[in-house]
Amino acid sequence: MSELTLTVMRLGFLAVLWLFVIVAVQVIRSDLFGTRVTQRGSRRGSGAAAPQAAGRQAAGPPQQRQRRGAPTKLVVSEGTLTGTTVALAGQTITLGRAHDSTIVLDDDYASSRHARIYPDRDGQWIVEDLGSTNGTYLDRTRLTTPTPIPPGAPIRIGKTVIELRK
Amino acid sequence: MSVVTNTTTIGAIELPSRRNTELMLLVFAVVIPIFAYANVGLAIHGELPPGMLAYGGGLAVLAGLAHFVVRRYAKYADPLLLPIATLLNGLGCVLIWRLDQSERLQNLAKRSFGAFSESAPRQMMYTAVAIALFAAVLLLLKDHRTLQRFTYISMAAALVLLILPVIPGLGADVFGAKIWISVAGFSIQPGEFAKIVIAVFFAGYLMVKRDALALASRRFMGLYLPRGRDLGPILMIWAMSLLILVFENDLGTSLLFFGMFVIMLYVATERTSWIVIGLLMSVGGAVVVGTFASHVQARVNAWLDPFGCYTTSGACEQVGQSIMSFGSGGVLGTGWGQGNSDLIGFAANSDFIFSTVGEELGLSGVMAFLLLYGLIIERGVRTALAARDPFGKLFAIGLSGAFSLQIFVVAGGVMGLIPLTGMTMPFLASGGSSVLANWALIGILIRISDTARRPAPAPAPSPDSEMTQVVRPS
Numbered sequence: 179m180s181e182l183t184l185t186v187m188r189l190g191f192l193a194v195l196w197l198f199v200i201v202a203v204q205v206i207r208s209d210l211f212g213t214r215v216t217q218r219g220s221r222r223g224s225g226a227a228a229p230q231a232a233g234r235q236a237a238g239p240p241q242q243r244q245r246r247g248a249p250t251k252l253v254v255s256e257g258t259l260t261g262t263t264v265a266l267a268g269q270t271i272t273l274g275r276a277h278d279s280t281i282v283l284d285d286d287y288a289s290s291r292h293a294r295i296y297p298d299r300d301g302q303w304i305v306e307d308l309g310s311t312n313g314t315y316l317d318r319t320r321l322t323t324p325t326p327i328p329p330g331a332p333i334r335i336g337k338t339v340i341e342l343r344k
Numbered sequence: 345m346s347v348v349t350n351t352t353t354i355g356a357i358e359l360p361s362r363r364n365t366e367l368m369l370l371v372f373a374v375v376i377p378i379f380a381y382a383n384v385g386l387a388i389h390g391e392l393p394p395g396m397l398a399y400g401g402g403l404a405v406l407a408g409l410a411h412f413v414v415r416r417y418a419k420y421a422d423p424l425l426l427p428i429a430t431l432l433n434g435l436g437c438v439l440i441w442r443l444d445q446s447e448r449l450q451n452l453a454k455r456s457f458g459a460f461s462e463s464a465p466r467q468m469m470y471t472a473v474a475i476a477l478f479a480a481v482l483l484l485l486k487d488h489r490t491l492q493r494f495t496y497i498s499m500a501a502a503l504v505l506l507i508l509p510v511i512p513g514l515g516a517d518v519f520g521a522k523i524w525i526s527v528a529g530f531s532i533q534p535g536e537f538a539k540i541v542i543a544v545f546f547a548g549y550l551m552v553k554r555d556a557l558a559l560a561s562r563r564f565m566g567l568y569l570p571r572g573r574d575l576g577p578i579l580m581i582w583a584m585s586l587l588i589l590v591f592e593n594d595l596g597t598s599l600l601f602f603g604m605f606v607i608m609l610y611v612a613t614e615r616t617s618w619i620v621i622g623l624l625m626s627v628g629g630a631v632v633v634g635t636f637a638s639h640v641q642a643r644v645n646a647w648l649d650p651f652g653c654y655t656t657s658g659a660c661e662q663v664g665q666s667i668m669s670f671g672s673g674g675v676l677g678t679g680w681g682q683g684n685s686d687l688i689g690f691a692a693n694s695d696f697i698f699s700t701v702g703e704e705l706g707l708s709g710v711m712a713f714l715l716l717y718g719l720i721i722e723r724g725v726r727t728a729l730a731a732r733d734p735f736g737k738l739f740a741i742g743l744s745g746a747f748s749l750q751i752f753v754v755a756g757g758v759m760g761l762i763p764l765t766g767m768t769m770p771f772l773a774s775g776g777s778s779v780l781a782n783w784a785l786i787g788i789l790i791r792i793s794d795t796a797r798r799p800a801p802a803p804a805p806s807p808d809s810e811m812t813q814v815v816r817p818s
Contacts, residue, residue: 184383184386184679188383191383196708199719201372202424202428205365
């Protein structure tokens, strides 16, 4: 066997061995930054990036909903359902005692179809009272017309309070 | 509305199982030893070795089987442990095969034993058995916490395993160290298995006693000194490891046991004083044994000045030759099959196999090997950090601690950093017990890491979400 071949193989083997070590270290790199948080960030990030890349010709609600600072989830902060979270994904959320509501309220003061929360064309979330008996309150005021929801403002239905959060 | 039910909380993102990463690394880990095998054949005989396909195929089949078992029974296990162990084991087989080709070793064996038998096929067979054991560990050990029930049984089992080689008729005195037993023609090293069994005992014991050990102590000169009755177990282990040393002349195993206990004690109690006490006790024990036991004394002399007694003592000759082979390897090594590490002669393919790595792959190869071992240890410690139950934490730390001590003791011994002890380099060295025990160790670590990384089960649905409760008069 020629000297050259053996030298090439010798160096090649060391290179391959070190390549394996480097690949292995790359695999564990994810541990350093925490698997869970990174993936949530990247998933959401890719979701936000894709519509932008798709172009601006189709200006629909799904893209604009993803703008910065938009709320991403609805959280029940008081009442029997405290802690319940619903992801805001551009769909209309209905609240009420009717069992086909998105959030089924177990609340004596709620009507069967009490209120709904939906995004308008600009991605702003709107809460609308659906003619309930006891009314829907945004902060302290009883709703009469569909109203945009400011970030962090509590929406009260009977004993249940919900908020939109990022 | 199919998107949500009212029990939906913030959706836990499922951790990726990373089995495909493991498979990719595993393919890599099979290709590298085949490359090395071809390289040895080309360098020694000038042609591709005839058994290359069989060897490569065998390694690939074994790796594939192990991967299948992990994919099926430990889906969320750590992706690195299996590929690295496969790579080390494959390269170990190549190293042993390379030393089989040495005419010097063949002649030496013919002169000493009358016949020469190749070690590489035997090592491949042991590897196959070890992979079967690895699969059996994953299949039978569904939850590592079941081992907790065997705390005191495993203590007794470990003691029996350690005592076996001293029993006359069963034990075999091989070259000064009584660490083998011969059963039905096979020689087994029970100490290798004892290290896993005793880790079960230490983990179970310390889990129960950690508070007493950590809190009931007096402060003295900045150190927390434990009470006498809490010090009892550590003294017992210390005495036990010294007894192993005295009766079996096995410096390595006693160091391993005592070191593992101190590491686990430190992790369980978070008291630095245990490390200080442990170091003092091991130094004291080493001085006493080094002064009185002639076997250990010779090793210490060989360590202090390997070239001073080069021609007079066999131990010095081996250490000296090992150091020379590391030196002649240089940074990049001589290349596979072109070194002269076979001059070490006796034990070249077991205790001194790392010298062959040092000569033929050079400093860069040695560093790569040490990093691979380091990665296994890192994954073990990482598993301990991620484990949710204290027993699993301590068990994983104990196993990776024992593994790291073994690497340190062997690599340090052949490089002349510490006195040489008769231990085997995990996965590299020729010897069935070592391969079996280390694959079992990897299997247990994979089981613990699977439990640790498995996502928490979904919360039980609340009764309010039942259809029968929702329909009510409004």
